[in-house]
Each structure stands twice: as structure tokens, then as C-alpha cells.
Amino acid sequence: MKTFAIAIHGGAGTILKNIMTAEKELEYKSGLEQAIRSGEKILASGGPALDAVEAAIIQLENNPLFNAGKGAVFTNQGKNEMDASVMEGKTLMAGAVTGVTNIKNPITLAKTVMQQSEHVFLSGLGAMEFAEKMKLEFAPDEYFFVQQRYNQLMDAKQTDSVTMDHNDKKTSGKDKTGTVGCVALDVNGNLAAGTSTGGMTNKKYGRVGDSPMIGAGTYANNQTCAISCTGHGEFFIRAVVAYDISCLMEYKGLSLKQACQVVVHQKLVALGGEGGLIALDAHGNIELPFNSEGMYRASLKANQDLFIGIYKV
């Protein structure tokens, strides 16, 4: 029997150890474990990678600690606008949404776009109309109201700053969260990747980051790898990060580890792009590189111990 593997992230950024309490750290680790176990359960019973990705991301979206779904940060207009995407490595099918509000699990909407529409990428009110037609679950504004997030917006408005995932030093590392994502390999050798985010605190102008962009924030191809990114999205778009790793493997013959090294620690750094990603190849090799202070992350393979990390190791 073939192996399976899964990795998740809860965002990258400046996570300062000296201002993180032991209690908060436990909450994050417990949230990460709960999410990865949901995905593991599906993979261990022979289920598809795509379903494992969705299951793990739903847990992260439902957890207010992470900047996706319930925990999505507030835009400048005081709304929670979310983006998500998924891709399947066997068929290269993909689905994505941007700028949706009141959708309980944007990752499920992205998967439904992939499976039930003739399109790949839907936006705003149109995407929500599609969600309604597909009878997906909506949640009221109150569901998405998290006091810490609202405080972050008020702080950001005072300084007129647009704040990335975990990089708001002012409100102390404790309140930082980020984009979430998952990559999985199932026992049939299929890869899948997914990413979901609430964007940046105080964001304006309907800004779209890399998370819903196939090739930038998310990519999966059974011939190479599955990737989900987190970080300063503008740089990840310009560097087409997720697909770049796949191309370095396919066209230049690099290993997953080498490709991650080149993209995260050389190309992104040269461009000034802070962040990281989770990566998985068809042999079950896992890489969790980041060039920021930290990245909430977890990984496991069949019959191996769970790894959970926040800071550099």
C-alpha cells in the first residue's frame, strides 16, 4: 500500500516568541493538530487528497485564531472579505473565489466552483450568487465578528496602515494570525492543494492577494508537487511562486527541497517578499520553508509522528 502525507499552515509573519504566552501557543498548536487530524482521517481511510485538503481547511476556517473564515480580518470598510482556492493534481482542475462575504467556508465554495461550474475563478457578489444556487452555508456578520480582529482594524485605521497577516507589531504577537492552507497526497498518488484567507487588516480597494490565484498562492500537479503559500501576497503574485516551484522540478530537475530553497530563500528574498509555503511531492516528501520570523505549520505522514512548529527550528 502506498503512503499518504499532509501538511498545513496557519500563516507566516513576524511571530515574536517573547510576547507569545505559553497558553496562546498551546491554543495555536491544538488548532493546528485538530485541523491536520481531520485531513489525516480521510487519507488514512483511503479518501481523496482533495477532500482531506477541504476538511483540514474547514477546521482552520472555523477557528477564530486563524485569518480565514470565522477569523477573517476586517477590511477598511469593516467587512470580512475572503478569498480561497483549490487545485487537484491529477486533472489540473481548479476552483477559486475572491471578495466573498458571509460564506461560512470559502474553501468549500472554491471546491464547488471547480466541480460544479464551467469556470475556475468567481468574484464578489457573483460568487455569492453561485454559492446560494449551490445551497452552500452562509453565516451572518455576527458569526465573523471577532473582537481582537476589530481592535486590529481600529489600530490600523489610526495609523492608516495596511497590515499583513502577523506583522502588526503594535498589537503584540498574540493577535497575529494568517492565511491558512493545506497540501495532501492520498494513497492513490494524487496531490491536492488549497488556500483560504481573510486578507489584510484595513485593506482597501478590493485588493486581491495571491491566495485565490492558481499558480501564485496555490498549485497542484501529480507530476511535480502541491503548494500552498502565505505571506506578502503582492510579491507571491509577481514571482508566480507556487507554479515556479513546480517548473523548477519539472524543467530543471530540482528536488522539492532544492526548488523551495531557490524560490523562498533566494528569489523571494531578492524581490523583498516575506512569507513561506507548504510543499509536498508525489513521493510524500514534505517541505515547510519560510523566510519570515515564523510560520504556523504542521505535517505528518502515514505511520509517522506529527510535527508542529511555529518558530524557526
Add this chain to the structure above:
Amino acid sequence: MKTFAIAIHGGAGTILKNIMTAEKELEYKSGLEQAIRSGEKILASGGPALDAVEAAIIQLENNPLFNAGKGAVFTNQGKNEMDASVMEGKTLMAGAVTGVTNIKNPITLAKTVMQQSEHVFLSGLGAMEFAEKMKLEFAPDEYFFVQQRYNQLMDAKQTDSVTMDHNDKKTSGKDKTGTVGCVALDVNGNLAAGTSTGGMTNKKYGRVGDSPMIGAGTYANNQTCAISCTGHGEFFIRAVVAYDISCLMEYKGLSLKQACQVVVHQKLVALGGEGGLIALDAHGNIELPFNSEGMYRASLKANQDLFIGIYKV
């Protein structure tokens, strides 16, 4: 003195020679020539590739024959929703917008996002708010009303079909237009690429195609090439077409011609993706490949004759 080069497209699809009149053909060719000459003028006087790309695309956006700007097709809701993107090969800076209405020249908005905002990609009302702040030109609904486009919507609604650029066989090849784009190389060796579109007739759900997606519909890198795509966008997104050509050159050592052959005539065909693209490398080599019946296109280099084509040659 170094050379300069420029290529444009006005969309790819099923352009049937037997139903195209000589008069209409002349109109298209004249529109293409006018656009490419606007870009040439800038390049010949030593101006930057990015400005040449913008100038050529503005001409195509202002021409009702092409599906961008004034000639944008109608969505299911009877609106003209437009997408555009630009990228600069020297800095890898990029700008893009999706789902904007009443913006006279979306390509200028994309360029302004690149140069004046801290973001790469803005959407919908937010993008329009940014355009207003930047004092860009708006146009009323009437400006975008083109009777043929409205007839196309009525036809598409009757059959409940979503119609791609030129592939509405029912309304006879004459009414077909498409995404527009431009790639340019300036005398300083800098590449730039841009794409602008009105999307698909009768499109629903805020569908986003490949045109505003950096890496899929548009890409430029001085080390490799500048690319602008046109065709069935969903396939171009899944194949990350524009960046794939760049990667095949950078990582596998293919020539521009070889990379175009692999992506347009092998990978896209295998996936079922119909369309084409315009490509230019830093040496001034030009490729205009498409796997559809035709593609409105034109190209020229310093001191060489203008090429204009619609069908296969």
C-alpha cells in the same frame, strides 16, 4: 543602437473566412494597424516598452470592434465588466484589475495600480474607487453600448450559453471580437506585456478569466519574454500559460519558438484549451501562435515591414 519590437492581438477564436466580408476584414486590419503604430511611435522615439503597451491597448480598447473597453461584451446582467493587467520585465512590477465598469481605459487603471498603489490586483467597486481617487477617466453606460454586443447577449440568453470571444458561430463570424493585448521591447532592452478584455458574452457569477492574472494571461521578464494571451481563459489559468513559456525558456533552455510550440500546440491542446498568444523575447524574436481557427494579430520590428494576420498562414 538596439532594436525595438512590438506585437498585438485582438483575440483568438473561430474566425470563419467564408462569412467575413472584405469590408469588415479591412476594418479589423485598419484597427490593428492604428494600434500597433501608436506603440511603434513611442518605441521609435526611445520611449519605454510599458508606455508602448499602454498606448497600443488604449487604441484597441477605444475601438468597438474589439472586446475590451468600448467594445466590451455584455454580462448576463447586461453590464460591461472589464479586466486588465500589465507587467514590466525589468522590475517584475505588475498591476491588474477585475470586474470594473465605466472605466474608459482599464489598461491605464492596471498601469496605475502598478505604479501608484502598494498592491498588484484590485477588484470591482474597490478598483473603481481607486480609479476615482487617481482621477482616471470614467465613461457613462452609453459609451459602452454597442448594438452588436447587445444582440450577442440576447442571442446567448436565448440559448443560455456563455460565449467565448469569437466562438459564437450563430451570430456569424462578423460580430466576433476578443481580448486584446500587446507585448513590446524597447531600445533599452526592457520588455513589457499587457492584456485587456470585456470577458465572455452572457457571463455570470463575476467570472474572472486569465486576462487579469499575472502568470496566466500576462507575464514579462527581461531574462526571458513578454506574453499576452487570448482564448478560453479557464484553461489558460489551469496551465499558467504565460509564466510556463517563461519557465520553459529559463529552466529548460528552450527558444521562444520552441516554448510557444510546447505550450500552445501540445500542453493546451491536451488540456482542451483553445486560443493563442503573442510572445516576444529580449532579442526581438516574435511568435504569434494559436491553436484556434484564427487570431487577430500584428507585429513589427524596427526597420521592418508590418505584419498583419487574421487566419492561419
